[in-house]
Amino acid sequence: MPEKPILGKYELGKLLGCGAFAKVYHAREISNGRSVAIKVINKSNISNKDGLPNDRIEREVCIMRQLQHPYIVRLYEVLATKTKIYFVMEYVKGGELFNQISSKGRFTEDLSRKCFQQLISAVNYCHSRGIYHRDLKPENVLIDENGDLKVSDFGLSATTDQIQSFDGLLHTVCGSPAYVAPEVLTIKGYDGAKTDIWSCGIMLFVMIAGYFPFYDQNLMLMYKKIYKGEFRFPKWISPDVKRILSRLLDVNPATRITVEEIIRDPWFRKGLKFIKFSEEEENTKINSLTNCLNAFDIISFSQGLDISGLFKSNNPVDDLERIVVEESPESVIERIEEVGKKENFRMKKKKEWGIEMKVQNGKLTMSLSLDVYRLTEQLVVVEIQNSDGDDGLYKDVWRNKLKPVILSKRGAELHISDS
Incomplete structure (x- = not known):
């Protein structure tokens, strides 16, 4: 201390x-x-x-x-x-969900459903942003003074950039033994979203039953049970809960229930008054904070205060540039799209204020990523990075075609050179 x-x-x-x-x-x-x-x-x-x-x-x-x-x-x-x-x-004042379950022995079906609804809301939000927790368990979920869940501990999380290009899967074996999905135990790779759903199913079972569906003091025997999907329901679980748990704990990830199917399930939807799932609803509830910058974001933008320095890491960001402009994010994106269409660039919009762009000039190709973050009501930060490809082509496109447009409020009227 x-x-x-x-x-x-x-x-x-x-x-x-x-x-x-x-x-x-x-x-x-x-x-x-x-x-x-x-x-x-x-x-x-x-x-x-x-x-x-x-x-x-x-x-x-x-x-x-x-x-x-x-x-x-x-x-x-x-x-x-x-x-x-x-x-x-x-x-979060209430402590771990694990301690709450331990003190009660098990939750009622209604309380379990409420917690499960909030858990799926948080997981769906993460997945929509390409983030997979990979260590969901009651010890990593906290309860606040209102009885609401707060997911924590993202130390084992993965993002889409960690997915292997040759098979589109994750390969790092991680997680807590009693909550790990069967496909993680193989060497074939796994879908991060599917494994999170499995862990959510284990948590729902533990809340309602008060014990693990798969357990053995011998770790290898427990893994065998998980791999085979061998478990029994307690007598007090209702048919509706059995049905959704059977889908959650499906050992085949291809047929395992998805978040979209969970949200449509009649049992899950009971009392679903205050849980928001759609992108529009979430943005309304959290005041559209996702692409707004807090102090930590602004600090991390400064190379002199790059967070990697906190960890004694020396990994400079290549081909990355940020500029601040007095403009709305929508206007910046609109003008960039106009340039892209005029130059026949291949463009794909991101979920927030951003664009992924592919450019080809003869044999040279290049991909760049552009993101816009709101700094204040009047100012935005435009971040652009060479994702992949020829460095010279990237610099030409950025400096001669895109940057002049961003820096001018009359950008759509600027002459765009063909060089």
């Missing part, structure tokens, strides 16, 4: 929990008295030769700063000293 406040901003309180590389404390923000949770990581614990813990922590930060959802723990900011890294996060 440090005697002085952390960088003059936070006073640490009681220890909430310990992990392999970090300790989590309850803390108070000095300026306003707000309660927060702070994960404290000693840099010496993540400075090993293979760099795996380093990569895991940096990935967790990058993922969590993208997530703004009522059922996901918020990351407020990241601070660092010479010896420690501090993750300042939302404080």
Whole structure:
């Protein structure tokens, strides 16, 4: 416990929990008295030769700063000293879902359904952004003072850029044994979304039954049960719950129920008044924060304060440029689309304010990614990066065709050179 406040901003309180590389404390923000949770990581614990813990922590930060959802723990900011890294996060008063289940023995069907609805809402939100948790379990889900869920611990999460191009699957074996999907145990690879659904099914079973569907003191025997899908329902589970659990715990990922099918299920939809699933509903509920920048985002944009430096990582970002313009995101995207159509670029819109673009000039090809982030009501940050291809062609397209248009409010009227 440090005697002085952390960088003059936070006073640490009681220890909430310990992990392999970090300790989590309850803390108070000095300026306003707000309660927060702070994960404290000693840099010496993540400075090993293979760099795996380093990569895991940096990935967790990058993922969590993208997530703004009522059922996901918020990351407020990241601070660092010479010896420690501090993750300042939302404080969730009720503790782990695991402890709630343990104290009650098991949940009622209605309470289990409410928790499951919120869990699926959070998982669906992550999947829509190409993020797969891969370690969903009651220990990684918190309960707030209102009884609502907050998914946490994205340290084992994967993103779409980790999917192997040759088969479109993930291959890292990870997760907690009792919650791991059978396909993860093979060497063939797996779909991150399908494995998260399996883990959600295990959690629903545990909430309603009060015990694991697959369990054995011998780990290999437990894995055999998981692989074969061998489990029994308790007598008190209703036929509707049995039906959806059978689909959730389908050992064949190809026929396992999807999020879309879960949301349409009659049992699942009972009492579904305050859970939002569509992109439009989520954006309304969280005030369209997904592509707005907080202080942590702005800090991470500065190469002098690149978050990779917090982890002693030296991976400079190549072919990446950001500019700030006084314009709306919609106007920037509209003008870029006009240029793309005029130049016959192949374009694909992203879910938020962004465009993926492919350009060909003779034998030269290039792909670039453009994203627009709202900085203030009047200002936006435009980020463009060479995703793949010829560097010279990328610089020509960016500097001579796109950048002049972005920097001019009369961009659509500019002459675009054919060079």
